[in-house]
Amino acid sequence: MKKLIILVRTFSLSFFSLISIYGLFLLLGDIEGLLIGVFILLVCFFLFSIRFIRFVIGRKETLVMKRIQPSLMVITLTAFSTALFSVGNYALETSLxxxxxxxxxxxxxxxxxxxxxxxxxxxxxxxxxxxxxxxxxxxxxxxxxxxxxxxxxxxxxxxxxxxxxxxxxxxxxxxxxxxxxxxxxxxxxxxxxxxxxxxxxxxxxxxxxxxxxxxxxxxxxxxxxxxxxxxxxxxxxxxxxLLENKLDNRHLPRWFEEGIAEYAGKQSVREVPIFVPLNFIPFTRLHSVKDWAYENRKKSSHRPYRQSYYAIDQLVRDGNRSKIKSLLINKQKNFYRLFEEETGESLIEFEVRFLREEFIYLKR
Missing domain, CATH: 3.40.30.160 (Collagenase ColT, N-terminal domain)
Structure with missing residues (x-):
């Protein structure tokens, strides 16, 4: 049990010292980093020397070694990481x-x-x-x-x-x-x-x-x-x-994320593109990154960016802005099942409706 406690304490101190030194050098410039690095190395050398002298004049080698070994490991790791980070910090800072x-x-x-x-x-x-x-x-x-x-x-x-x-x-x-x-x-x-x-x-x-x-x-x-x-x-x-909500974007269909980005980008410069009839492709075929890349290739007859923009634009015009947030931070349900629950219609029904309404709007 004592060995386990010593092991855990040594690991914790080593990890804490490593993270602390890394964070320190992220905040320091080139010259300051070198000066702090030299100072920490001198401190480590001083502590190591004291431990070594105690070991030389100690009463029992085994007993002393048990006491100083964890401390020496922490000191050695601190010295090594200080040297590595100070050199890396100086090289990176002076390169730009x-x-x-x-x-x-x-x-x-x-x-x-x-x-x-x-x-x-x-x-x-x-x-x-x-x-x-x-x-x-x-x-x-x-x-x-x-x-x-x-x-x-x-x-x-x-x-x-x-x-x-x-x-x-x-x-x-x-x-x-x-x-x-x-x-x-x-x-x-x-x-x-x-x-x-x-x-x-x-x-x-x-x-x-x-x-x-x-x-x-x-x-x-x-x-x-x-x-x-x-x-x-x-x-x-x-x-x-999503990171703030402990999520990533793997649960989002590509068309949905790209549609939000396309909509926000155009709204930011007050551009409202007129609907242009397009060779529509079901959104389920724009789900993955691979699907998106394939349909967005040079020879593709589809326009996935514009099509996805129209879909998000329709959700906003339907008064479903709050639904977009719910779809973004969905943690458990299948996206398309949640889409139907939030909007009251299946994705296929939504596709048919927003295309029909865009055509009606175009003819006005």
Whole structure:
């Protein structure tokens, strides 16, 4: 029993020291990190020396070893983690011309453990060439000529935050990172593996990052840029909202989430697209990410984004905004069964009705 208590205590102290040191270096800059790192290493060396001297002059080797072994393990782990984090912190801080927020530094460290290190170095090298703008809700990396776009992106995110608070639920979303690209090749290189075609924007939940390709059309019409920001930020807001409710987005059909993002993006720039007759595909065939990617390919005859927008627009016009919240945070029931309970009609009936009403509206 005593051995178990010692083991648990040693593990707890080791874990606590590791997390504390990691959090400390997330908050520190390059020089401060080195100074604190050296100080902690000196303290660890001093404590280790005291323990070692006690061991040398101790009465019984076995008894002394039992007493000092757990402490030595904690001291050794603390010294090792301090050296590792201080060097990593200094290397990351000095690799970029601007300071990094703790959240962004944490993303880099997590990616370094979860993905190929070469990709992390490539990303850091690329970000070194960009300017950075930080605010409470967002951090934007951009080329010097895109400073106005970066400012407008941060301003638009504040607008999107208020918009979602009003029409879905009050939620203080996690901060998001936005990277603006001008070169399509660099844009594709920095995206994780995906099956989508003709991308101009992609939200990566694991990075809490929005990747946006800035085109000439966006320079001429800023609403196109802001609509894309609103669309991708809505994905981030949904993921953050679900996380607060101890959920992820795996229970949501792709058409439903993409429809919300498309609707919010267009509403944010006050765009109300006129209904255009389309080659309709049942929403049950737009359920998974794979389904969505297939139907959104270049040669597809379907328009899943526009079709999903019309569906969410119909729910809003039906006065079912509150139903959208219920569908988002559904924890147990099948989505389509809950959809029928909330709206009073099956998904097939809803599809037929909203298409008919859109056609009637078009003829007016």
């Amino acid at each position: 011309p601007h300071s990094l927020s703790p959240r962004i530094k944490n993303q880099f460290y997590l990616e370094a453990m979860l993905v190929e290190k070469d990709r992390i170095f490539e990303r850091v090298s690329f970000l070194k060439t960009l300017e950075n703008m930080n605010e409470k809700n967002a951090s934007v990396f951009y080329e010097p000529q895109d400073e106005k776009l970066a400012v407008s992106a941060i301003r638009h995110i504040r607008k999107m935050q208020s918009f979602h608070n009003e029409w879905i639920d009050v939620h203080d979303a996690l901060p998001v990172t936005i990277i603006l690209y001008r070169n399509p090749l660099i844009f594709q290189q920095h995206l994780p593996f995906h099956a989508y075609e003709n991308l101009q924007g992609l939200y990566v939940p694991s990075q809490e990052t929005i990747h946006l390709l800035v085109t000439n059309d966006m320079d001429e019409n800023s609403d196109k840029f802001l609509e894309l920001v609103g669309h991708e930020y809505t994905h981030h807001w949904i993921i953050s909202y």
